[in-house]
Amino acid sequence: MLRDKRMPGSFAPQTFTALSGLHPNLANLKIIGIVIGKTDAKGFPDRKNIGSERYTLSFTMRDSPTHFVNVTSWGSEHYIRGLSDSFRVGDCLIIENPLVQRKELEREEKFSPATPSNWKLLLSESHSTVSVCTSDKVDSSLLALIHVPVKEPHDYYSLGDIVANGQNLDGRVINVLAAVRAVGEPKCFTTADRRRGQRCEVKLYDETEASFAMLCWDNESILLAQSWTPRETVIFASDLRISFDKFRNCMTATVISKSIITTNPDTPEANILLNFVRKNTENAQDSDFDSYLKESINLNTIVDVYTVKQLKVRALKKDGNADPVYGILYAYMSTLSIDDETTKAVRNRCLGCGYIVNDETKACSTCNKDSLAFPSACPSLDLLVDLTDHTGTLHSCSLAGSTAEETLGCTVNEFLVMTAEHKTALKWQFLLERSKIYFKLVLSPRARGGFRISVLSCKLADPVEASRSLSGQGST
Missing domain, CATH: 2.40.50.140 (Nucleic acid-binding proteins)
Structure with a gap:
């Protein structure tokens, strides 16, 4: 059974059984704990009822720094999905009348989180009850457990x-x-x-x-x-x-x-x-870094469509607003110099902060790490492309990092071993092909035209979508 409502009132610790005291012979068991891990609800063929499915859900709950236990529930799809949707990691739960079973160590911990307990809890659709507690009614020491790792804090790989x-x-x-x-x-x-x-x-x-x-x-x-x-x-x-x-x-x-x-x-x-x-x-506010870390920007939130001319007009407005402009362009690459030996398409970036390392001094000017003393630089694609539509051209737009790799369909290491012929063939897959381009524009007095464009995503555009989006915009 699942109680959908949030439990009112505060809870006295003595009314609950601690996870450290679990035993199969306990009756009328009531447990409170915080959820520290959870898997998706899953369906499996029911061997007893051919053609139907049983559903299961597993999660891990904790009531002290040293004690946590895995909880599993089997039942109908309606019950399991309802139970799963009722709470998330970080929520506090009260579980009543679970079944305590001995854990089958080797089989279960192959797929489930390792726990210090010898026991596991099973929830029954007909007998067990799960209730979600509001955080303001739970002891702060219980809530703090969400920030305690389940392994020794020094037991990790960098x-x-x-x-x-x-x-x-x-x-x-x-x-x-x-x-x-x-x-x-x-x-x-x-x-x-x-x-x-x-x-x-x-x-x-x-x-x-x-x-x-x-x-x-x-x-x-x-x-x-x-x-x-x-x-x-x-x-x-x-x-x-x-x-x-x-x-x-x-x-x-x-x-x-x-x-x-x-x-x-x-x-x-x-x-x-x-x-x-x-x-x-504090040093990571440069727009040149945006395309290198484009995943930090949710592209689904970018919906405004611009033409090149509209962007230039927007950038020239002196309204005192220096906030970045995010948007979508339906344009094509008119310049992509990846096969030009005079153009540097790959630059080394500092592994400490991600910024470009000076090739002459071998030092990072941002975090002041000398790459000779600290071998901490990695190659990254850093391209400047021109973007053109029916209203004009944006010159020297930044296409870098993982965005460049996804656009070209190759990693930086694969790019480095390409022949000049391969690079030329790759370039012509993109030149003069209309693309859907997500971008970020920031004002920059030092840049050409007074602004800089970082490409956040570039993929070949659907012709119908592009035509529909651009209809009515004209050349304004």
Whole structure:
């Protein structure tokens, strides 16, 4: 049974059984705890009723720094989906009349979070009750547990360690402490057998690595990731799977059913990383960096369509408003110099802050790291492109970082080994082809025309969509 309403009143600790005191012989069991991990509701064929499905939901709850337990519920689709929708990670729950069972260590912890308890809880649709507590009625010590990692705070790999170990870590499950650099848009897809799925990519960073991809494939981890503020959030992720991505030629991390992610952990190690993040965020306001970190901007929020002429008029208005302008252009690349040997298409960026490293001094002027003493620079595509539509041309627009890789369909390492002929063929796939371009415009007195354009996304446009969007705009 599920109580939809939020529980009123405050709760006396003595009315609940602590997770440390669980035992199968307990009757009329009532437990309070905070949810620290949760998986998606899933359906499985019911062997007893051919043609129907049973649904299950699993989550992990905690009532002290040292005690947490996995909870599983089986039931009808209506019950399980209702239960799943009633709470999220970080909510406090009261569970009444669960069944206490001994945990099958090897089988269950292969797919579920490892817990210190010898027991697990089973929820029955007909006998168990789950209620959600409002945070203002819960003891603050219980709420604070959401910021306590489930593993030892010093038991983690830095991102630099993962990259340095390379494929030796392929397939391993490890802990990671990192800051959130960017959260991508959730993307839906349909598999060959018509199952729907979703994917979200989070870019992490720390003192040792500027950008490292973490992939979320389930709705619960994606919802959690969407709550993170880039460049302000630190996470301790226990039991991430590390893999070598052959397409990108780099290491990546994946959130799996065993993973528990602690947001802004209250540990000395996390506080040191957070201080690093805050220090570097102060220097991260340059628009030249936007396309390098384009995932931090939710493209779904950008809906205004402009022509080139409208943008130029907008930039020239002296209304005292220096806020960035975000929008969409339906235009084509009229200049893309990726096969010109006199044009530098790849630049080295500092792994400490992400800014371009001076090739002569070998030092980062932003965080003052000497790359000879600190081998912390990585190659990044840095292109200047001209964008043209029926009203004019925008010169020297920045197309860089992951946006450039996605646009060209290759990684920077793949680009570096291309022949001149390959680069020329690649260029002509884009020149004079109308694209849908998401951009950011900022005023800059030093730039040509008094403004700078950063490309946030560039994909070939749907002709019908482009025609519909541009109709009525004319050349104004």
